[in-house]
Amino acid sequence: MATTPSGDTAQVRAVQFVQTSRRTAMLILMSSAGTMKTRVFHCDFDLTNDILRVFFRVFNGKLAGKNVSDITPAFLQGVGVSLGEMYVLMGAPLRALLEVARDTMGTEVLLAGQMNLLFYPELEHGGARRVMDFLERREDVANLLRQKPGQVSFLIGREMGRPELDKSALGVARYQVDGHDAGALAVLGPVRMDYPRVASVLQYMAGQVGQHLTVLMRDE
Template structure:
């Protein structure tokens, strides 16, 4: 059966009305909206049901979209609205106090995604083995201890305190600073291996005996930089949707808390928002919900993702606009921060 223009209009109207009300949509509502008779709408709805795009929960009830119907709506029928200037100002105002703190900016982003969507939200941090070291700093904290700070191309800053069995001096720290930045700045964090650091230490000649503790701190900071982490927010929002049964909600929350497994689902292509509906998510725990993922970049390089997980009855058009704005803002600000370092 062919999906005619009128069927497309009716399907789009059913999805839009169901997103608003959560109740099965009757033919009378659609007839008034698109200007045809109720009998015509009922006939077209029957055809859409045969095509698997609509479902009829009860014999006398109206229709609701199927997962296949939502897919058709998202791919071909929905119109993504532009956020109003007021909506953009509200988001900007929430982000403004943390714009120059990478970690807090990501925390605030996941909080905003959860509160606006009224769903669970996740943000993956910049990182990965492809991140490069921008600079190393050393700050003395006591007679025999110092802090090593590693700044990366993805905007992260990792630190490690190390303790030496000798008194540190400004001259010693200066030698470490120069050697580390000359040999390490610009390298991928995945290249900073024990063998590489042993070679670096050996190149310091008679200073080799003094460099063990800072080299261990350097290796730990590199490992931390290479590790992608995930921030979660709004998980409890899922408990307020009647269509997500308690048992399903527990399974979903369990998957979200398994951050390593869940983060693998967020590795979508950079660019426009990716929407996965129900079984498309690829995990049985998510068969009854949908997930929307938008990736952000740093200096045009893929860096991480912002995602929301919620009922299949999501406001896909508006959330697409929100996620696009959040990731565009995040990309611009993180690119600026890394450029300023």
């Protein structure tokens, strides 16, 4: 299991615009957490390079370095007021900005290898099915993976506070992007798992993921 970098505490690094057709463009929000979220918006007028340059200048002037969590409807309403007559051009991209800010704040959970649970004797008689049902509740999984940064953490059986996981164990390693806690890598398996080996693999992978994402973010 893995979680993508979350923008809970991230700042806006830059906002870019890419024209996709005569009246549509893609807004790209890049954050300090290493995330890049996009949204296509439609305008009621023809877009030109000059208009896109205005979008770029206004959005980056008002947003660069600002906390993503501060991009709320109230904040954007204030931005709209400050733009005066120019707001007539900015309605669609401002709405797109609010949507990508919400996307940036979220955490995606990536799963692989769930079918292996079917082969553990401890999870017979419907146990594997209950675990897989839990894994479909992505928000609950993301909350379970929010362990303290640093060493690999293990939660065994009832320590997870989930009855469907009573016969399972979870190893979690947090990874950092540019020195900031960003996401998690995890292994869910039977209580009899090889803890030293799992800890070693997770620690190594977390370091590699954090290092590569940091390089990619700095190269943007």
